[in-house]
Amino acid sequence: MSADLVVTGLVKNFAGFRAVDVSFSVEKGSFFSILGPSGCGKTTLLRMIAGFEEPSSGQIIISGRDMAGVPPNHRPANLVFQHLALFPMMNVADNIAFGLKRRRVAAAEIRRRTGEILERVELPGYGDKAIHQLSGGQKQRVAIARCLILDPKVLLLDEPLGALDLKLREQMKVELKKLQAKIGTTFIYITHDQSEALVMSDTVAVMHRGRFEQLGSPQELYHDPHTPFVAGFVGESNKWPGELITCTADEAEFRTEEGYLFRARPNIPAVPGARASLFLRPEAIFLEPEATPALNSFAATVRAILFDGANSRLLTTVVSGRELLVALPQNRAFDHIRVGDTVNLGWHPGSGVVFADGEDQG
Amino acid sequence: MRGRALFWLFITPVLLWLLLLILLPHLDLLLLSFRNREGWTLDNYRTFFYEPVYWLTFVRTALYSIITTFLTLCLALPVAFYITKLARPGMRGLLVVLLLLPFWVSELVRVYGWMILLRESGGLNYLLLKLGILHQPVEMLYRDATMIMGLVYTSMLFMVVPLVSTMEGLDDSLIEAACDLGAGRLTIWWTIIIPHCKPGITSGSIVVFMLVLGNYLTPNLMGGKNSLWFTEQIYNQFIASFNWNQGAAFGFLLLALSSAIIWLGLKITGQRLGEVAR
Amino acid sequence: MIRSLPRSPSYNRAFTLFITLYFLFLFAPLLVTCVLAFNNSDFPALPWYGFTLDWFLSAGPERVGIFQDADNLRAIRISFQTALWVSLLSVTVGVCAAFLFEQENFIGKELLYYLMLAPLVIPGVILGISILLGANTVGSYFDEVWGWDFDLFRPSFWLVVFGQFSFITTFVTLVVSARLRTFDRSLEEAALNLGATRLEVIRLITLPFLRSAVIGAGAVAFLMSFENFNTTLFLVGSQPTLPINLYLQVRDGSTPVINAVSLLLILGSAVLAVINLYFDRRREEKG
Numbered sequence: 001m002s003a004d005l006v007v008t009g010l011v012k013n014f015a016g017f018r019a020v021d022v023s024f025s026v027e028k029g030s031f032f033s034i035l036g037p038s039g040c041g042k043t044t045l046l047r048m049i050a051g052f053e054e055p056s057s058g059q060i061i062i063s064g065r066d067m068a069g070v071p072p073n074h075r076p077a078n079l080v081f082q083h084l085a086l087f088p089m090m091n092v093a094d095n096i097a098f099g100l101k102r103r104r105v106a107a108a109e110i111r112r113r114t115g116e117i118l119e120r121v122e123l124p125g126y127g128d129k130a131i132h133q134l135s136g137g138q139k140q141r142v143a144i145a146r147c148l149i150l151d152p153k154v155l156l157l158d159e160p161l162g163a164l165d166l167k168l169r170e171q172m173k174v175e176l177k178k179l180q181a182k183i184g185t186t187f188i189y190i191t192h193d194q195s196e197a198l199v200m201s202d203t204v205a206v207m208h209r210g211r212f213e214q215l216g217s218p219q220e221l222y223h224d225p226h227t228p229f230v231a232g233f234v235g236e237s238n239k240w241p242g243e244l245i246t247c248t249a250d251e252a253e254f255r256t257e258e259g260y261l262f263r264a265r266p267n268i269p270a271v272p273g274a275r276a277s278l279f280l281r282p283e284a285i286f287l288e289p290e291a292t293p294a295l296n297s298f299a300a301t302v303r304a305i306l307f308d309g310a311n312s313r314l315l316t317t318v319v320s321g322r323e324l325l326v327a328l329p330q331n332r333a334f335d336h337i338r339v340g341d342t343v344n345l346g347w348h349p350g351s352g353v354v355f356a357d358g359e360d361q362g
Numbered sequence: 363m364r365g366r367a368l369f370w371l372f373i374t375p376v377l378l379w380l381l382l383l384i385l386l387p388h389l390d391l392l393l394l395s396f397r398n399r400e401g402w403t404l405d406n407y408r409t410f411f412y413e414p415v416y417w418l419t420f421v422r423t424a425l426y427s428i429i430t431t432f433l434t435l436c437l438a439l440p441v442a443f444y445i446t447k448l449a450r451p452g453m454r455g456l457l458v459v460l461l462l463l464p465f466w467v468s469e470l471v472r473v474y475g476w477m478i479l480l481r482e483s484g485g486l487n488y489l490l491l492k493l494g495i496l497h498q499p500v501e502m503l504y505r506d507a508t509m510i511m512g513l514v515y516t517s518m519l520f521m522v523v524p525l526v527s528t529m530e531g532l533d534d535s536l537i538e539a540a541c542d543l544g545a546g547r548l549t550i551w552w553t554i555i556i557p558h559c560k561p562g563i564t565s566g567s568i569v570v571f572m573l574v575l576g577n578y579l580t581p582n583l584m585g586g587k588n589s590l591w592f593t594e595q596i597y598n599q600f601i602a603s604f605n606w607n608q609g610a611a612f613g614f615l616l617l618a619l620s621s622a623i624i625w626l627g628l629k630i631t632g633q634r635l636g637e638v639a640r
Numbered sequence: 641m642i643r644s645l646p647r648s649p650s651y652n653r654a655f656t657l658f659i660t661l662y663f664l665f666l667f668a669p670l671l672v673t674c675v676l677a678f679n680n681s682d683f684p685a686l687p688w689y690g691f692t693l694d695w696f697l698s699a700g701p702e703r704v705g706i707f708q709d710a711d712n713l714r715a716i717r718i719s720f721q722t723a724l725w726v727s728l729l730s731v732t733v734g735v736c737a738a739f740l741f742e743q744e745n746f747i748g749k750e751l752l753y754y755l756m757l758a759p760l761v762i763p764g765v766i767l768g769i770s771i772l773l774g775a776n777t778v779g780s781y782f783d784e785v786w787g788w789d790f791d792l793f794r795p796s797f798w799l800v801v802f803g804q805f806s807f808i809t810t811f812v813t814l815v816v817s818a819r820l821r822t823f824d825r826s827l828e829e830a831a832l833n834l835g836a837t838r839l840e841v842i843r844l845i846t847l848p849f850l851r852s853a854v855i856g857a858g859a860v861a862f863l864m865s866f867e868n869f870n871t872t873l874f875l876v877g878s879q880p881t882l883p884i885n886l887y888l889q890v891r892d893g894s895t896p897v898i899n900a901v902s903l904l905l906i907l908g909s910a911v912l913a914v915i916n917l918y919f920d921r922r923r924e925e926k927g
Contacts, residue, residue, distance in 0.1 A: 052829055072829070072833050073837060078834065079829075079830070081826045083826060085824065085827045085830035087827060087830075087845060089848040098831065102836050147833075147834070150834065368838055368839070369746070372736045372739045372744060375736050375737075376733060376756070377752075379733050379737075383803075383805070384759065384806060385755060388762075388766075391770045391773055394773055437662070440655075444658075447643065459913075460666075462913065464667065466909035466912065466913040467902075468866075468869075468902075468909075469869060469883075471886075471906065472669055472670070474673060474890055474894070474898060476669045477890070478684045484685060484686075485672050485676075485685070488685070488686040489686075537642050537645070538645060568761070572762075578869070579870070579887065583890060596765060597874075600874060606773065606776075613765070613766050616763060617763070620762075624761050
């Protein structure tokens with residue numbers, strides 16, 4: 001597979017601090033997401049690819065062409081803006097035709113292709129509508145159509161779902177994923193919402209302080225985080241400080257500050273006795289497990305029941321008062337649990353990851 | 363951006379405008395004020411300080427301008443308050459339009475209207491005589507009080523508009539909260555409304571002051587012969603005496619006064635001209 | 641105290657009375673002026689002698705109506721021409737200035753910005769004499785050194801145009817800048833991203849966005865120019881504008897023909913005001 005976008009040693013410095021420092025490549029036709037908290041440098045990175053920011057050093061190659069010195073209006077990459085930036089003074093058709101008109105395409109051809117693309121984004125006959133007549137999701141699709149009609153090698157998307165309400169956002173995630181699969185254009189999508197990145201992407205890069213912490217499939221990031229930051233940022237985790245007792249390549253003995261002794265998976269082998277943290281996902285913890293020696297087990301007191309449908313959880317505390325979130329399956333088996341109850345909890349050693357504490361804590 | 367050509371397209375007319383029509387003429391004004399027929403001199407300024415009629419007019423103009431600005435503010439505050447906070451929402455648009463309408467009309471027409479209302483044979487005298495309040499027609503024109511009223515009237519708009527727009531930005535709930543916490547009317551005005559409107563008050567006052575100080579028409583037509591305004595002195599030097607150097611000195615003094623008072627106003631309220639202009 | 645809070649009836653009554661009186665104060669002089677334009681009397685004063693259109697239509701010789709009054713008609717025409725030129729020039733330069741101050745960065749920008757604001761704090765009379773003096777200096781320089789004699793540098797039509805232009809442009813710049821500041825720069829970036837050149841971006845995206853503000857500013861510029869007195873007073877040559885012409889007539893004693901002109905001015909201003917308001921509304925609706 002060839003790469004549509006190759007970024008090598010790309011650096012952007014702002015007044016003495018390094019905002020971006022990355023290298024990566026994106027395969028043709030894939031959905032690539034850059035996930036990171038606000039201020040991590042992802043927007044700067046995207047704007048450098050689009051040509052709105054000048055890199056301090058490094059190289060951007062889009063489908064084999066070096067982009068150094070190429071102005072934004074001549075790059076084969078189009079950008080869907082965060083607030084979409086649809087031109088309010090034009091109707092839908094004129095917005096979509098804007099790029100083709102700049103290329104001096106014949107009017108009849110423009111009309112034909114505008115109609116086609118409107119079909120493709122499931123807005124047939126919407127050409128004459130004014131922008132303010134569209135719903136949030138429709139605007140979204142017009143913004144994407146406006147870029148896709150130019151057949152870009154790479155479509156850049158700058159958190160385009162951020163402005164939508166929750167329900168529509170869920171729906172648009174699926175639609176975007178389907179659309180990308182259908183047209184096969186390379187999508188580069190930046191977001192701070194881990195669920196958007198996980199649901200839609202083939203590959204996700206987690207960005208933090210201008211660098212990629214980890215790059216991999218959504219499953220890899222979720223199940224095998226390489227850094228404490230990724231463990232904490234992708235999905236929900238309970239963080240439990242303590243120290244390492246023994247440590248081999250695939251199993252560590254870990255003692256929490258409260259004195260519980262657990263077996264867990266070490267991220268990288270570390271010196272016994274080192275300070276470390278255990279990252280444990282709420283859904284990795286079983287409620288009232290059958291006692292087997294294979295499981296780590298302990299008891300906790302229920303402080304609150306956080307009912308949220310399929311995402312319901314218990315807020316529990318262990319002896320020291322440390323809070324732990326535990327998934328509460330909605331299969332009616334645990335309806336009897338009340339606030340104040342003491343429950344037995346257990347988890348597989350393979351599903352908790354221990355990171356030795358470094359300076360770089362998320 | 364890369365469009366350097368575009369930058370020159372923008373800056374060339376702006377530079378021509380600001381240099382040829384603003385900067386150079388005022389430098390010329392300054393230079394000429396230090397000259398007379400023989401050459402460089404301070405005589406033009408000396409004349410100003412040695413002739414009481416000149417500096418008295420100057421002080422008078424300054425004082426009356428400040429008084430006028432203050433009166434305009436006092437009148438405009440309740441008007442702006444009524445329109446933004448008391449009038450029914452449906453009425454508000456109409457009131458604002460009515461408020462602005464007279465100021466679209468030439469100042470000359472407005473002053474003329476007051477003249478035919480107030481003079482001895484004017485409408486107000488006619489009305490008061492008919493009603494039996496007066497027995498003798500009174501000349502109401504050509505008095506200082508009338509002139510100040512005329513100046514307040516002329517510059518009202520420039521106070522009301524910024525006040526209305528800042529007061530619109532004042533969240534009603536702040537007033538409600540103050541009331542809820544037991545504040546009286548005066549306290550609310552003093553601690554909530556006025557501090558909030560400070561930017562509007564500053565920009566309104568600056569513009570009104572500047573306009574009143576530099577006004578020629580209203581003092582000339584409504585003030586009569588014995589209530590001289592400093593701009594009339596400038597006019598006399600230019601048009602009647604044809605002493606342009608003397609006129610330039612007077613002009614520069616007026617400019618210095620208006621700049622100084624505006625600067626002082628900005629200093630006191632801690633604002634900047636750039637912000638006020640917005 | 642405000643709408644949502646309980647108020648005493650006397651507070652309400654006092655405030656309503658105050659506002660009524662205020663609006664009476666605002667409109668009384670205009671109303672009287674308009675009404676007296678139709679009074680069948682040789683003086684713009686009461687009592688009412690009956691309705692007449694003499695001050696509009698009469699051809700003389702005792703009463704000359706405004707539509708027969710060559711002198712005033714000429715002044716109106718000159719004012720129109722002046723205002724047209726001033727609004728055209730000030731809108732062009734004002735739009736350039738708005739782009740310059742809102743979208744470009746250069747050394748000395750702050751300084752230039754303050755210079756642009758200067759006409760706000762320079763009294764109109766001073767502006768008038770400065771430009772008169774400056775033009776005279778340049779004019780006599782050309783005359784003495786090269787023997788060239790330009791009418792432009794003497795009080796004349798064009799000097800009035802430039803004098804008014806010099807401060808009206810500041811207002812246009814401020815109005816257009818305010819609008820430009822609300823412009824979402826990502827629209828420009830989007831257009832660039834879709835392949836437009838810088839000039840196309842301005843022509844297709846930014847200028848249409850500014851259109852209503854530019855039209856509004858142009859209307860205000862027209863009116864400011866049409867009505868300007870203070871600056872014009874010193875620059876006017878043998879072609880007086882309407883306000884100057886009216887001033888001379890008012891100073892030397894008045895006839896109701898001035899009321900008739902005023903009535904026309906009031907109507908004209910009202911029409912312009914309504915147009916401007918309409919564009920303001922549309923601008924707000926479009927957001």
